[in-house]
Amino acid sequence: MPDPSPGAWTPDRDSAPWWERAGRGEFAVQRCDACGTPRLPARAFCPACRTEGWHWEAAEPVGTVESWIVNRRAFAPGMAVPYVVVMVRPDAVPGCLLHGSWHAAREPVGGERVRGVFVPVRDGPALIGWEPVVR
Numbered sequence: 001m002p003d004p005s006p007g008a009w010t011p012d013r014d015s016a017p018w019w020e021r022a023g024r025g026e027f028a029v030q031r032c033d034a035c036g037t038p039r040l041p042a043r044a045f046c047p048a049c050r051t052e053g054w055h056w057e058a059a060e061p062v063g064t065v066e067s068w069i070v071n072r073r074a075f076a077p078g079m080a081v082p083y084v085v086v087m088v089r090p091d092a093v094p095g096c097l098l099h100g101s102w103h104a105a106r107e108p109v110g111g112e113r114v115r116g117v118f119v120p121v122r123d124g125p126a127l128i129g130w131e132p133v134v135r
């Protein structure tokens with residue numbers, strides 16, 4: 001498995017709760033207190049109604065593969081090549097696209113159903129990766 005450690009970074013005011021939950025293996029989204037619109041990544045204002053009130057709520061880490069790339073060059077120390085980075089549209093926030101590592105022995109398929117997995121990294125919180133949903 002590739003080591004996706006991105007190096008040191010500091011979560012910001014809006015994203016810190018997401019990273020804390022990710023570290024516990026929990027997928028969560030912000031939900032607007034006024035209109036109920038889910039959003040991810042975290043931000044201070046609702047993109048639908050511009051209000052500031054929100055809360056975090058746990059969500060199923062499932063989605064659909066939109067696209068992917070096969071990296072043949074390591075962009076961080078310790079990463080074995082080649083490796084796949086997949087772009088997923090999560091069910092919980094249809095307007096969001098999340099990138100993550102791919103966890104299967106084959107390449108993804110466009111439109112494939114996937115489930116999120118949290119991958120611990122050095123010097124930071126867990127990052128989300130994706131694996132095929134086995135039916």
Ligand SMILES: [Zn+2]
Binds near residue numbers: 046047
């Ligand atoms: Zn709203």
